[in-house]
Amino acid sequence: MSAPAPSPLAIVDAEPLPRQDEVLTEAALAFVAELHRRFTPRREELLARRAERRAEIARTSTLDFLPETAAIRADDSWRVAPSPAALDDRRVEITGPTDRKMTINALNSGARIWLADFEDASAPTWENVVLGQVNMADAYTRNIDFTDERTGKSYALRPNEELATVVMRPRGWHLDERHLVDADGTPVPGALVDFGLYFFHNAQRLLDLGKGPYFYLPKTESHLEARLWNEVFVFAQDHVGIPQGTVRATVLIETITAAYEMEEILYELRDHASGLNAGRWDYLFSIVKNFRDGGPKFVLPDRNAVTMTAPFMRAYTELLVRTCHKRGAHAIGGMAAFIPSRRDEEVNKVAFEKVKADKDREANDGFDGSWVAHPDLVPIAMASFDAVLGDRPNQKDRLREDVDVKAADLIAVDSLEARPTYAGFVNAVQVGIRYIEAWLRGLGAVAIFNLMEDAATAEISRSQIWQWINAGVEFEHDGSTVKVTPELAREVAAGELAAVRAEIGEEAFAAGHWQQAHDLLLEVALDEDYADFLTLPAYEQLKG
Numbered sequence: 446m447s448a449p450a451p452s453p454l455a456i457v458d459a460e461p462l463p464r465q466d467e468v469l470t471e472a473a474l475a476f477v478a479e480l481h482r483r484f485t486p487r488r489e490e491l492l493a494r495r496a497e498r499r500a501e502i503a504r505t506s507t508l509d510f511l512p513e514t515a516a517i518r519a520d521d522s523w524r525v526a527p528s529p530a531a532l533d534d535r536r537v538e539i540t541g542p543t544d545r546k547m548t549i550n551a552l553n554s555g556a557r558i559w560l561a562d563f564e565d566a567s568a569p570t571w572e573n574v575v576l577g578q579v580n581m582a583d584a585y586t587r588n589i590d591f592t593d594e595r596t597g598k599s600y601a602l603r604p605n606e607e608l609a610t611v612v613m614r615p616r617g618w619h620l621d622e623r624h625l626v627d628a629d630g631t632p633v634p635g636a637l638v639d640f641g642l643y644f645f646h647n648a649q650r651l652l653d654l655g656k657g658p659y660f661y662l663p664k665t666e667s668h669l670e671a672r673l674w675n676e677v678f679v680f681a682q683d684h685v686g687i688p689q690g691t692v693r694a695t696v697l698i699e700t701i702t703a704a705y706e707m708e709e710i711l712y713e714l715r716d717h718a719s720g721l722n723a724g725r726w727d728y729l730f731s732i733v734k735n736f737r738d739g740g741p742k743f744v745l746p747d748r749n750a751v752t753m754t755a756p757f758m759r760a761y762t763e764l765l766v767r768t769c770h771k772r773g774a775h776a777i778g779g780m781a782a783f784i785p786s787r788r789d790e791e792v793n794k795v796a797f798e799k800v801k802a803d804k805d806r807e808a809n810d811g812f813d814g815s816w817v818a819h820p821d822l823v824p825i826a827m828a829s830f831d832a833v834l835g836d837r838p839n840q841k842d843r844l845r846e847d848v849d850v851k852a853a854d855l856i857a858v859d860s861l862e863a864r865p866t867y868a869g870f871v872n873a874v875q876v877g878i879r880y881i882e883a884w885l886r887g888l889g890a891v892a893i894f895n896l897m898e899d900a901a902t903a904e905i906s907r908s909q910i911w912q913w914i915n916a917g918v919e920f921e922h923d924g925s926t927v928k929v930t931p932e933l934a935r936e937v938a939a940g941e942l943a944a945v946r947a948e949i950g951e952e953a954f955a956a957g958h959w960q961q962a963h964d965l966l967l968e969v970a971l972d973e974d975y976a977d978f979l980t981l982p983a984y985e986q987l988k989g
């Protein structure tokens with residue numbers, strides 16, 4: 446007997462959007478409803494498992510490779526599926542949100558891949574969720590001309606030229622989409638909404654274009670979560686009638702627990718896996734989050750002082766390259782957050798130098814490609830990878846058998862000499878307030894103090910404030926020793942609010958969400974109970 450049809454989903458609490466009917470068709474919503482019926486119960490179990498695992502880390506302050514999956518790691522015979530032509534050369538990938546202008550600019554950027562982001566570079570307003578899907582479909586049908594009403598500038602895809610291949614990033618498992626609910630009023634996971642709508646409308650269209658439905662999977666915490674995605678893919682491919690193995694997924698290794706399960710994650714997804722990515726910012730966030738109460742040896746210094754050459758970060762990236770190449774998968778590097786400026790030569794110089802050093806290191810370490818946040822950085826990263834790859838599409842043949850990373854190396858965060866500073870604390874508060882304010886206006890990625898900030902980088906800032914308070918961190922300031930306390934956080938936050946007001950003027954201040962952002966930052970940073978994700982309480986306050 447076939448399974449009963451899922452109850453239709455209702456759109457709630459949302460003003461109608463132009464062209465939403467093209468995306469929220471009856472058939473597409475029925476598909477998302479079926480994904481929800483089949484896979485949300487397991488997602489709930491896996492979220493509960495995350496909490497159990499974190500409780501275990503709180504108790505033991507350690508992590509290890511899993512004994513129950515040792516056989517998968519020991520079996521040298523398995524490989525992931527061969528990469529499709531469109532994903533064989535991934536030497537430069539640009540990331541960014543899916544608003545119309547960014548979509549056109551990213552596809553035209555000269556990067557091989559565009560990570561079309563429904564996750565950390567996008568605040569999940571209903572408008573961003575739905576119109577992002579409209580933009581993707583318009584891009585594939587080359588129907589996406591656009592004029593910016595503010596500047597009068599017009600945008601179009603470059604005619605007759607190879608555009609970046611799209612790898613779409615849906616939201617992580619933890620987020621709900623409150624505007625789509627089932628008959629019980631239960632919201633559908635944002636991951637299934639983003640994946641489902643995109644896949645339903647574009648899978649066949651992409652195949653017709655010689656590409657395919659390709660995904661980045663964010664914030665995965667275990668191989669069991671990867672297994673759930675694999676089950677979603679198997680069902681989805683059957684549902685729309687495309688061959689099994691058409692989907693390709695690149696998993697972000699951006700949680701500390703996933704770093705101990707890289708091989709298992711590739712194994713679970715082996716028929717659909719394309720690679721792993723070193724999502725360094727979320728990774729740092731995950732270390733702080735999981736070991737937040739692990740005592741002084743887990744207190745990280747200022748966020749911007751933890752570089753990719755820190756031994757524990759190096760252990761992570763080396764292991765990632767080794768794991769990928771052993772299994773025939775691409776190893777993709779992460780995001781250097783320095784943003785160039787078309788107005789300030791000095792800022793530009795610093796950004797280019799820093800990004801070049803970062804991409805040179807990745808290319809020489811064996812990565813097959815890497816991320817940039819801005820089109821002006823595409824040639825920089827391209828030069829770094831061209832120098833190492835030449836005409837080869839990738840360097841998967843560089844097996845890095847010299848790499849030998851032990852479990853303890855990944856969490857040896859106390860090997861750093863740098864310590865938390867007052868300036869680092871102030872910066873965390875400033876970034877926290879400024880980022881949350883932008884997010885509440887519907888912007889998921891912004892440049893703050895010449896750095897790219899998105900949900901992941903802001904998570905580090907607010908988590909460090911929490912950790913430094915709770916660990917009783919002290920630093921020197923103005924000739925005396927200052928202890929990090931809630932009072933200090935309130936004082937610095939009040940100062941930042943006043944500084945922003947003076948900087949942007951009364952009118953812009955009143956038009957923004959500054960007080961709300963200030964209050965929300967303090968709420969998550971000072972609450973005794975650490976919020977698992979900043980975006981969960983923030984979503985409750987997000988309008989639209």
Ligand SMILES: CC(=O)SCCNC(=O)CCNC(=O)[C@H](O)C(C)(C)COP(=O)(O)OP(=O)(O)OC[C@H]1O[C@@H](n2cnc3c(N)ncnc32)[C@H](O)[C@@H]1OP(=O)(O)O
Pocket residue numbers: 539540541542546547548550551562565566598726727780784785786787817818819820890891892896897898899901902
């Ligand atoms: C930790 C992680 O998860 S990283 C991945 C998630 N984060 C991201 O994807 C961030 C991507 N980057 C961005 O969103 C942007 O670069 C920002 C917000 C940081 C800065 O953007 P802006 O302030 O617009 O920068 P700037 O003014 O220098 O941009 C110049 C031009 O480049 C375009 N541009 C900048 N970044 C991008 C991008 N990532 N994709 C496409 N176009 C871009 C702008 O649209 C602008 O176009 P225009 O001249 O036609 O108006």
Ligand SMILES: O=CC(=O)O
Pocket residue numbers: 565697699723724725726727728779780901
């Ligand atoms: O998603 C990427 C990261 O660095 O975090």
